Amino acid sequence: MTVAEAVKTNAAPFVGMGQIVTAQPPTRLLSVLGSCIAVCVFHPRLKAAGMAHVVLPDSAGHSGSPGKFADTSVPALLAELEKLTGAKAGYQAKVAGGASMFAASGPLQIGAANAAAVKAALSKANVRIVAEHLGGGQGRRIEFDPLEGALSIEIQGLPAIIL
Amino acid sequence: MTRKIDAMVPELVILHELFGAATHEASAAMCRWTNGLITLSLDEVREIPLESVCQELDWAHELVTMVVLSLPGDVGGEMILTFDEANGRRLAAALLGREPKFDGEWTALEKSALTETGNILGCAYMNALTRLVGVELVPSPPYFVQDYGASVLQQALVSQAMTCDQALICRTAFRRADEELNWNVFFLPTLALRKRMEDALHSTT
Numbered sequence: 001m002t003v004a005e006a007v008k009t010n011a012a013p014f015v016g017m018g019q020i021v022t023a024q025p026p027t028r029l030l031s032v033l034g035s036c037i038a039v040c041v042f043h044p045r046l047k048a049a050g051m052a053h054v055v056l057p058d059s060a061g062h063s064g065s066p067g068k069f070a071d072t073s074v075p076a077l078l079a080e081l082e083k084l085t086g087a088k089a090g091y092q093a094k095v096a097g098g099a100s101m102f103a104a105s106g107p108l109q110i111g112a113a114n115a116a117a118v119k120a121a122l123s124k125a126n127v128r129i130v131a132e133h134l135g136g137g138q139g140r141r142i143e144f145d146p147l148e149g150a151l152s153i154e155i156q157g158l159p160a161i162i163l
Numbered sequence: 164m165t166r167k168i169d170a171m172v173p174e175l176v177i178l179h180e181l182f183g184a185a186t187h188e189a190s191a192a193m194c195r196w197t198n199g200l201i202t203l204s205l206d207e208v209r210e211i212p213l214e215s216v217c218q219e220l221d222w223a224h225e226l227v228t229m230v231v232l233s234l235p236g237d238v239g240g241e242m243i244l245t246f247d248e249a250n251g252r253r254l255a256a257a258l259l260g261r262e263p264k265f266d267g268e269w270t271a272l273e274k275s276a277l278t279e280t281g282n283i284l285g286c287a288y289m290n291a292l293t294r295l296v297g298v299e300l301v302p303s304p305p306y307f308v309q310d311y312g313a314s315v316l317q318q319a320l321v322s323q324a325m326t327c328d329q330a331l332i333c334r335t336a337f338r339r340a341d342e343e344l345n346w347n348v349f350f351l352p353t354l355a356l357r358k359r360m361e362d363a364l365h366s367t368t
Contacts, residue, residue, distance in 0.1 A: 014224075016214035017317060018328065032217060032224060034314030035321060055213070055317070055324045064328050065214070101318040102231050102306045110321050139314025141224070156226055156310055 012143065015051045018068035022050040022080050025147035033097035033140045035111040037070070037118045040094045040144045040151055041077055041127060046085045049146035052077045054097075056110070057117030070117035074125050093122050094131040094151040094163050096142055111135065131163035177364045178357070179208045182333045182350065185291035189335070189348075192287035196280065200257065203284075203348070206336040210329045216316060220332075223313035230281030231315060232302040234289070238359055240352035241319035242288065242302065244281045245312065247345040251277060274307040281305040284348060296363040298356070322353040331357060 012028040015021045017036060023029050029051040031038050042049035052073035059069035066076035082088055098115035115134045122129055133140070133153055141154040153161040183205045190203040217223035228251045230244040246254070249265055255273040256263035258280070282305050289300040308315055320330050335348040352360070 014218060016217055017320070017324065019214045032311045032313035034311075034317035036317045053214075055321065062326065068213070068324065068328070099314065101310070101315050102233070102308065110318065139311035141311055 015053045017053055017055050018065040020050060020052045020067040020073060020077050020080055022048065022077075022084050023144075023146050024048050024084070025145075027146070029144045029146075031142050033142060034099055034101045035097070035114060037095055037097040037111075037114045037134070038142055038144075039070075039073060039077065039118055039122070040096075041074075041081060041091050042094075042144070042146055042149045043081070043085055043087055043090050044092060044149050045090060046087055047146055048081060048085045049144055049149070050077045050081050050084075051144055054114055054118055057113040070114060070121045074118070074121040074127070078125060078127070089126075091127050092130045092149070093127045094144070094149075095119075095122075095129055096133040096140055096151060096153055096163075098134040099136050099138055099140070101137065101139065133161060133163060174361055175208050175210065177361055178331075178333070179205065181292070181295055181360050181364055182208055182335075184295060185288050186335050188291040189284050189287040192283050193280075193337075196283050197254075197257070200339055201254075201344070202338050203335050204338065206334045206347070208331070208333045210331055213320065213324055213328050213330050216320065216330050216332070217313040220312065220316070223311070223316060225312060226309060227312040227315075228277070229308045229310070229312070229315055230278050231306045231308055231319070232281055232285040232304075234300050234302055234356075237353060237355040238298055239300070240322070240350060240356055242281075242285050243315060243319060243349045243351070244277075244284060245347050245349065246277070250344055250346060254280065269307075269309075278305040278307050288348075288350070292360070296356075296360050298359050300356075316349075316351075319349075319351045323351065326354055 012030045015031040037054045039052040052067045055068045066072040098111035151163040186205040228246045232242045255276040258276040285302040333350040337344040337346040
């Protein structure tokens with residue numbers, strides 16, 4: 001099944017920029033990342049997961065969808081997962097993304113800033129990052145499977161990676 | 164989900180007029196560059212929720228050949244020229260006076276032919292917008308990129324995403340005689356540039 005087919009049939013919802021989506025097996029979560037970060041939080045025992053597609057590091061008082069900013073997305077994602085599972089604790093995280101797709105002008109390296117902010121937000125929420133695949137200069141197409149807690153990553157020209 | 168011009172909000176109608184004028188000039192430049200083969204027309208100017216951008220643009224999930232030009236600064240944006248692989252190779256071959264080949268790595272010369280195409284289009288657009296809007300817009304040297312479309316779009320949309328949950332996207336279509344080509348130019352202005360464009364058109368009415 002192609003990505004487009006999986007998305008259309010909702011076998012694997014696509015998590016767009018600024019979105020937070022939760023899932024239980026057999027549903028998987030898909031996304032494509034450049035400078036954005038996918039924060040995948042999952043409960044290994046309860047087999048539930050959520051993905052936040054973080055675009056910017058800091059809300060700095062700006063309004064907007066909570067999933068867009070690292071500092072607001074982590075609490076919002078955990079709240080959605082607690083609604084789904086009833087569990088407040090026992091979560092782990094895997095993160096990917098934060099590339100620099102083409103030379104950024106000026107001092108803002110948004111991919112690196114997003115990565116740092118996501119790590120800080122997860123640390124503040126006491127969620128341990130058990131795997132990460134960050135940085136570089138290429139896009140990532142990713143899929144998260146809540147059953148196995150596995151994050152698979154495709155990068156053009158490289159073998160697929162499973163974290 | 165393309166909106167017809169008469170159903171667009173007034174701000175988008177204004178921007179459609181302005182980009183239409185710039186596209187007309189870019190089309191003339193493209194026509195000269197390709198010895199009359201290729202022309203452009205403005206396809207749409209629309210606002211899409213950030214979370215839906217990748218879904219709305221079918222190519223975002225896939226590997227795409229692109230040439231990217233940046234307009235640095237607050238009053239700036241990104242321009243992305245996208246090709247499907249086969250037509251990108253055909254254009255490069257036509258510009259180099261060779262038979263196209265459809266496999267193997269892109270050579271430095273083929274990439275150079277496409278980036279120069281992006282350069283010509285980008286400069287034509289920016290010269291027109293500079294004159295119409297009254298602000299100097301100087302594009303960066305073009306980058307040749309082959310990657311997932313959404314990956315490039317995300318970085319291009321960062322500036323808009325900082326203050327807005329909607330993305331303004333202007334799409335231009337390409338034609339060769341009566342055939343529509345699977346190429347597009349996407350222009351993603353910053354909010355500051357968008358405001359300058361709207362102000363420029365308001366001041367002339």
